[in-house]
Amino acid sequence: MNIEKLIEAMGEGVGKLVFHKKDGCSKKISIEQMSPTDIFKVVFNRLFNEKKYNEAENLIFDELKENYSPEIYEVALEFYNSLLDKSDEELNKSNFPREEIYQGLNSIQKFKDKE
Known part of the structure; x- marks a missing residue:
């Protein structure tokens, strides 16, 4: 599409x-x-709501690499924090193990540290 x-x-x-x-x-x-950030949020929210967490994560990192902003960082942080609230069963159904959440949090911190 x-x-x-x-x-x-x-x-x-x-x-x-x-x-x-x-x-x-x-x-x-x-x-x-x-704005490009608005478009990012729309696409990201759709992926998240469809439980396509790997695709949503890829979109976050693409955006952080190309257009880092504190607003995108906050979206990434909210993404991982909301995933922490999900059960391991739900995460595994989406092929997104809890360990990947912690790895993602560490990875986005590197972008924040570059500010």
Whole structure:
């Protein structure tokens, strides 16, 4: 699926998430109104909600390498902290062992230390 089509299809949800729009608002958000960070968040949230944790993690590290910002670092930190709350069974179903969470936390810290 084309990334633009994905984002266009999620426009209303993005508006609620990114721009804090209220329910019932039908105005669509165009891709031109979104920053690269907004687009990252949309794609990341979709992967996370679909329990595609490995893909979400890859997206985080790609973004940290290309466009590091404190905001992206915070998304990464929230990602790993939310995974720590999940059961080992749920993590294993998604092929994301708990050890990988700790490795990820250590890896993102290296980006923070470079600030």
